[in-house]
Amino acid sequence: MTETSATRGLIFNEPLLWEIGKKGRIGFSMPEHDVPDAPLDKEFIRKDSELPDLSEVNVIRHFTRLSQWNFGIDAGMYPLGSCTMKYNPKVNERVALLPGFAEAHPLLPTSLSQGILRLMFELERCLAAITSMDAVTLQPSAGAQGELCGMLIFRAYHRKKGKPRSKIIVPNTAHGTNPSSATLCGYKPVGISINEKGILTPDAVAALMDEDTAGIMVTNPNTLGFFEENIQKISEIVHSKGGLVYGDGANMNAVMGIVDMAACGMDILHLNLHKTFSTPHGGGGPGAGPVCTKKYLEPFLPVPRIIEEKGVFSLSNDFPDSIGKLHAFYGNVGIMIRALAYILCMGGENLKKASQLAVLNANYIKEKLKKVLHLPYDRTCMHECVFSDKNQNPTKITTLDMAKRLIDFGFHPPTIYFPLIVKGAMMIEPTETESKEEIDRFIAAMEQIVEEATNQPDLLRNAPMKCKVRRLDEAQAARKPCLAG
Amino acid sequence: MRYFSHTPEDIRSMLSAIHAGSIEDLFSLIPANCRMKKNPDIPPPMSEWKLIRKMEEMAGDMPSSAYRSYLGAGRYEHHIPSILPYLLGRSEFSTAYTPYQPEISQGTLQAIYEYQTLTSRLLGMDVANASLYDGASALSEALFMALRITKGKQIAMSKLVHPFFREVVSTCFAPTSFEIIELPFLDNGTTDISKLKDMEDLGAVIVQSPNFFGCIEDLRKVSETIDHQKTLLIACFTEPIAFGLIHPPGDQGADIVCGEGQSLGIPVSFGGPGLGMLACKEAFIRNMPGRLVGRTTDLDGKPAFVLTLATREQHIRREKATSNICTNSSLCAVTALMFMASVGGSGIRKLAQLNHDKSEYVKNGLKAKGVRIPFSAPTFNEFVVQFENGFSKKYEKLLQEKIIPGLPLSEFYPELKDHYLICVTETKGKADLDHFIEKVTS
Incomplete structure (x- = not known):
């Protein structure tokens, strides 16, 4: 590799906001005080809030400088496994900010909310079509809240049947949110291991599934990047004991237009609009985690539901079996607008093509990098592949060192140390929006880093060198927490 | 499709490099009976211009600025302020992931640290987290947090807490055995707290101020009525602009403060995304839900920021985590920060x-x-x-x-x-x- 994408550039130091502030400034255009003063009684009045006073220019410069210390998907490849960091189309931003949407109050009479209700209804129909499920709620604010919604439906369903259950099967490869969400609903997560091919087996599920087990949570494709080939058989086993199958759709980007989730036996499935459907991650949210179900679980979905009658939309709370409300209003509508814009621009054929290219990119990386990195499960993968640092053990170079060194080459590191079942895991998900050239550069960077690990290991141990800061003292941060200035 | 860069030649050469005959071969491990029989039934691809027109039509069905x-x-x-959408359009903020790699995420991290700080000051509390989904989820999480600390079995919640927040709490608490007792309201439009003293196993009291009727509650009196060793006061809000003028909950004895931050520069957007704000006294930090950004130094001793106390969180603790929340409302927290910085x-x-x-x-x-x-x-x-x-x-x-x-x-x-x-x-x-x-x- 002759020259890396990343180079040095001029960035600025920037103090904390309250170090810039000076009493007497303001960055807000205060509307005219055109009504009589109506002072509140003194007993209600606070002392100064100590928010710093800044001018508009202070604020603009502060945040512009801060932004320059960040790496975003528009700057370069962001191959975080299971996070689906694909390109976030700009037209989606444009339409989400249309005043008719952005300024719409959630308690408007339905006669004045037809446009937005129609949009939400159309998105529900699209998501149902993409997954082959029957009913959709858009209310959950993120994947984890979708899981919570799903687990509450599990609970409501079993109670309705008159037989509450106490356990749930959660594979050891699952995201941490799965066992955490299940616990919130009173279920004891029971771990289950994968086989030598990296997938679940019907036998292992049969050995655990009983009539006190509410069902199973399955991420498919799983976090090793493999399709759970036995999913139908597993679903049959779970159903035969009266249980339900929950699908974590975090990895849906691999199988749009390809896999029929209903045919797989999924009863409930959540999607992440901020992964599969291209809405920006926002540095950690807001996202959205719609939940799709089969027809017979529809009565349990959160209220209000959007109802269409003769082209007129309304919101209905008339679902006596519903688990109730999960969001103060209807969920993250601003995110839904972006996701629908994406789906409409793509159409069914391009959604399928996105999955195909995502899988092609991942397999290309897997085949090229397995020559230099340890690949614990060497099989055709879906949209992501998982390596480990086993080959580097003799030099004591770790996954963390390689990840940090990637930054110096201009790439965001992959997801590291997850899934937990692979020691020193490096989980790479390129997504479909990375070009062959960019992926070739990424592969070349990894090859060079692996070589450096043997010949110049200090380059890795000291990485990154090109960022505003070097590696941080995380132990100090946790030992003596300083969470406010 | 303009979001793809692969030419047919790229695809051919990549397939050949991995010894695959076709893209379909890569999906051969998916059993036939798990496959879709036809393409999803959604409309054919729209041009950017047709999409904009369609969206404008739907937006046009909503109330105009004449209302x-x-x-x-x-x-x-x-x-x-016009600078907010402008700054938020900087994709370094909007298209970044959760700042798990601090060396290339200092922008988000410093901003969240500043958000935590200004939120604490506005609410009169010691520490604030990096955000939760919305006000209703913040209330539900605050309650779980309080009950972890006090181990009480009863919750007293004012009937003047936003009705939708109360509905979300009852959804999230349905699987638990905690008893939720409703506090009625007085003729003057504030909460009747006379029942509190008879409650034996009260773990948390929730009062919203300004309450759903807009009335300012006497939180100090609520705080003085309860034994904070056994019962925590959770002060909830939906209109944080109020605390620019009136006493913030922290000055009136609240142990945990939570609520909705949409007022702080975030478009109403038919109710979401909003901003779940949560702050507490320092003693409760390790029981907090959600992410926290802390100040530390790098190898050269330069000040820097990092996600911290992650051992509370689901990706480390799994079923023993303080909350299941992962993705939160980070960009809305940054929006609120920009708003607070602009008004001062x-x-x-x-x-x-x-x-x-x-x-x-x-x-x-x-x-x-x-x-x-x-x-x-x-x-x-x-x-x-x-x-x-x-x-x-x-x-x-x-x-x-x-x-x-x-x-x-x-x-x-x-x-x-x-x-x-x-x-x-x-x-x-x-x-x-x-x-x-x-x-x-x-």
Whole structure:
């Protein structure tokens, strides 16, 4: 590799906001005080809030400088496994900010909310079509809240049947949110291991599934990047004991237009609009985690539901079996607008093509990098592949060192140390929006880093060198927490 | 498709490099009976221009800027400085992931640290987290947090906490054995706390201020009524602009403060995304839900910021985590920070006073025209009125005249027939307000 994408550039130091502030400034255009003063009684009045006073220019410069210390998907490849960091189309931003949407109050009479209700209804129909499920709620604010919604439906369903259950099967490869969400609903997560091919087996599920087990949570494709080939058989086993199958759709980007989730036996499935459907991650949210179900679980979905009658939309709370409300209003509508814009621009054929290219990119990386990195499960993968640092053990170079060194080459590191079942895991998900050239550069960077690990290991141990800061003292941060200035 | 870069030649050469005959080969491990039989039934791809037209049509079916809305009740119309959408359009903020790699995420990390700091100051608390989904989820998480600390079995919740927040709490608490006891309200529009002293195993009390009727509650009195060793006071809010002017909950003895931050520069957007704000006393840090950013140093001793105390969180603790929340509302927290920075301490006091004064102007104007103001407690920027019997007909007429005259309350409080919740913010000029008073009383 002759020259890396990343180079040095001029960035600025920037103090904390309250170090810039000076009493007497303001960055807000205060509307005219055109009504009589109506002072509140003194007993209600606070002392100064100590928010710093800044001018508009202070604020603009502060945040512009801060932004320059960040790496975003528009700057370069962001191959975080299971996070689906694909390109976030700009037209989606444009339409989400249309005043008719952005300024719409959630308690408007339905006669004045037809446009937005129609949009939400159309998105529900699209998501149902993409997954082959029957009913959709858009209310959950993120994947984890979708899981919570799903687990509450599990609970409501079993109670309705008159037989509450106490356990749930959660594979050891699952995201941490799965066992955490299940616990919130009173279920004891029971771990289950994968086989030598990296997938679940019907036998292992049969050995655990009983009539006190509410069902199973399955991420498919799983976090090793493999399709759970036995999913139908597993679903049959779970159903035969009266249980339900929950699908974590975090990895849906691999199988749009390809896999029929209903045919797989999924009863409930959540999607992440901020992964599969291209809405920006926002540095950690807001996202959205719609939940799709089969027809017979529809009565349990959160209220209000959007109802269409003769082209007129309304919101209905008339679902006596519903688990109730999960969001103060209807969920993250601003995110839904972006996701629908994406789906409409793509159409069914391009959604399928996105999955195909995502899988092609991942397999290309897997085949090229397995020559230099340890690949614990060497099989055709879906949209992501998982390596480990086993080959580097003799030099004591770790996954963390390689990840940090990637930054110096201009790439965001992959997801590291997850899934937990692979020691020193490096989980790479390129997504479909990375070009062959960019992926070739990424592969070349990894090859060079692996070589450096043997010949110049200090380059890795000291990485990154090109960022505003070097590696941080995380132990100090946790030992003596300083969470406010 | 413009979001793809692969040429047919790229695809051929990549397939050949991995010894695959076709893209379909890569999916050969998916059993036939798990496959879709045909492409999903969604419309064919739209051009950018056709999409914009379609979206504009749907947005055009919503109220235009000619409408004057007096709706509040948990989502508030405030002016948003032009610099906010401009700065938020910087994709370094918007397209980044959760800042797990601090060396290339210092922008988000410093911003969140600043958000935590300014939130703590605004609410009068020691520490704030990096955000939760929305006000309702923040309340539910605050309750779980309080009960982890106190181990109490009962929860007392004011009936003047936002009705939708209370519904979310009851959804999230359905699988638990905690008992939720509702505190009724007094004639003056504030919470009746007389029942509190009889509760034996009370783990948390929740009071919202300003409450759903817009009335300012006496949180100090609630705080003095309970034994904080056994019972934590959770103060909830939906209108944080109020704390630019009135006592923040932290100054009045609240142990945990939580609520909705949409007012701070975030578009209403039909109710979401919002911003779940949560702050607490320092002693409770390790029981907090959600992410936290802390200050530390790098290898060279330079100050820097990093996600910290992650051992509370689901990706480390799994079923033993303090919360299942992963993705939160980070960009909305940054929005709120930009808003707080723009108005500043002096500005937020003026803005809050302006909201209060305009709201009082309408309240007094209606009162002068004979409209009943049923609750006597002081209010911030919204208040309840009782219109004449059968006002709902006039309501429909006013909608036609592009006035949305507040929220009918009978759906939430059946005993409050003909009562409406009216919100007045800085977005209305005196002429609008005079017109409104005239129209609803004529």
